[in-house]
Amino acid sequence: MTGFATLRLDGVTRRFAGTDALAGLDLEIERGEFVALLGPSGCGKSTALNCLAGLLPLSDGSIWRDGTRLDTLPPERRGFGMVFQNYALFPHLSVQKNVAFGLRMRGVPRAETRRRTDAAIRLVHLEEHARKLPGQLSGGQQQRVAIARAVVIEPALVLMDEPLSNLDAKLRLDMRSEIRKLHQDLGLTTVYVTHDQEEALSMADRLVVLRAGRVQQIGTPEEVHDHPANRHVADFIGFRNLLPGTFRAGTAEINGLTVRAPGSPVGPLRDGDPIVAAIRPEDIALGSGVEATVEVAEYHGREIAAEVRTAGGLALHLRTPRRLAPGDKVAVTLPAEKLLIFPGEDQ
Ligand SMILES: Nc1ncnc2c1ncn2[C@@H]1O[C@H](COP(=O)(O)OP(=O)(O)OP(=O)(O)O)[C@@H](O)[C@H]1O
Ligand SMILES: [Mg+2]
Known part of the structure; x- marks a missing residue:
């Protein structure tokens, strides 16, 4: 042929x-x-x-x-x-x-x-x-x-x-x-x-x-x-954090955290709609924001892959060059421009 x-x-x-x-x-x-x-x-x-x-x-x-x-x-x-x-x-x-x-x-x-x-x-x-x-x-x-x-x-x-x-x-x-x-x-x-x-x-x-x-x-x-x-797709393509929340007044409310929704809602959303906010581990910022405790820290050479939990009970996967260890206290921010908002109902 x-x-x-x-x-x-x-x-x-x-x-x-x-x-x-x-x-x-x-x-x-x-x-x-x-x-x-x-x-x-x-x-x-x-x-x-x-x-x-x-x-x-x-x-x-x-x-x-x-x-x-x-x-x-x-x-x-x-x-x-x-x-x-x-x-x-x-x-x-x-x-x-x-x-x-x-x-x-x-x-x-x-x-x-x-x-x-x-x-x-x-x-x-x-x-x-x-x-x-x-x-x-x-x-x-x-x-x-x-x-x-x-x-x-x-x-x-x-x-x-x-x-x-x-x-x-x-x-x-x-x-x-x-x-x-x-x-x-x-x-x-x-x-x-x-x-x-x-x-x-x-x-x-x-x-x-x-x-x-x-x-x-x-x-x-x-x-x-x-x-x-x-x-x-987000889940499959590396958005390790899929966080359930609620859409309210242009913001994503995720377990006590309020993040200005970055204008990326995929599909129209109304106040009170359930959402899923997606963010990659490497996009979570450390240094300011909500306090969280490191629960798991894995060595990956240049980076540490850590699982942390906020006082409100929200578990987050993050990656950082900082040498974190279990028990460490960190402050985390979910930068709005890195967050994707999807409708929460099953698609
Ligand atoms: N010969 C078969 N008889 C019955 N069901 C089958 C047959 N081949 C595949 N399936 C079913 O069809 C679906 C798709 O299978 P497929 O082999 O295409 O998946 P895949 O994406 O290649 O998965 P993997 O990554 O595990 O190879 C599965 O639910 C599987 O159980
Ligand atoms: Mg196959």
Whole structure:
């Protein structure tokens, strides 16, 4: 299959036993884009990817490559490369043969298969392991084989399902930039599934945030990071403090604290409406304001992540370079310009 200008998912829905695992996903993917599907476990990320790959039939909706309907085609005719959550390598084939597999299936001449396979193995730095079987490799090395196997066919679209989930923290960081670099160097179009917000923010051109099978927000990393569409997205994107309160006279009343509402209410609010105020740990200011006691202090190198409790009983997560310890008294302020106000009713 050749390239495409746009891939369009139109109301893509998948039900299992009558329950929506994915409900009406609308999404346009431009050629060359890196799109991340982000959301908690069970929100429908793998379902969406498998529908796109053709491994799951749709219960409703359609998928289009430019003007051509795709969802009726079997997976092998869609020309997509896939990296699975659990690698899915052939255990009896060497790294070399695993990577070459897709090219051999497509009848690519032997010399070209050799050249492209070697290049793909070099890309993921596995030259020294090319003759080993998957069982003789570490998890991270196996994952890199899976990536090489997906990109070697120069697919129109690469689908990756949590490809870094089994790697240690350092390798995960390295592989993040490797994958992003591969995407750029090979001019790929990538749909990348992750539950890790940092991974999604740092790698993707655009994020699709899912919750319980439904899209919550589609936007650039900056849009989602700075302007989460609702409190579920806020929660997922690092607003660790979600504080229930009441909207009154243009202010947010949160457990005895009154914070001038920063004009960010998402949706119209009236006096007395329940709200949820969201603020990131790193945005809570120390030094003046309400007194609070440190209950938990975790060392994070440059910063301490602390849980504090105000006299009124409000628990707050904050981050600070100050070397706090349990029992310390601090004064905290919730800066109005950092606070997002969402309607408190369930959305
Ligand atoms: N084969 C299946 N049969 C029945 N229910 C399923 C099946 N596959 C997925 N589901 C359900 O569909 C929902 C979405 O699952 P999915 O695997 O897409 O989640 P996910 O976002 O990829 O989660 P994770 O981050 O844990 O991989 C879940 O509630 C799951 O239990
Ligand atoms: Mg999954």
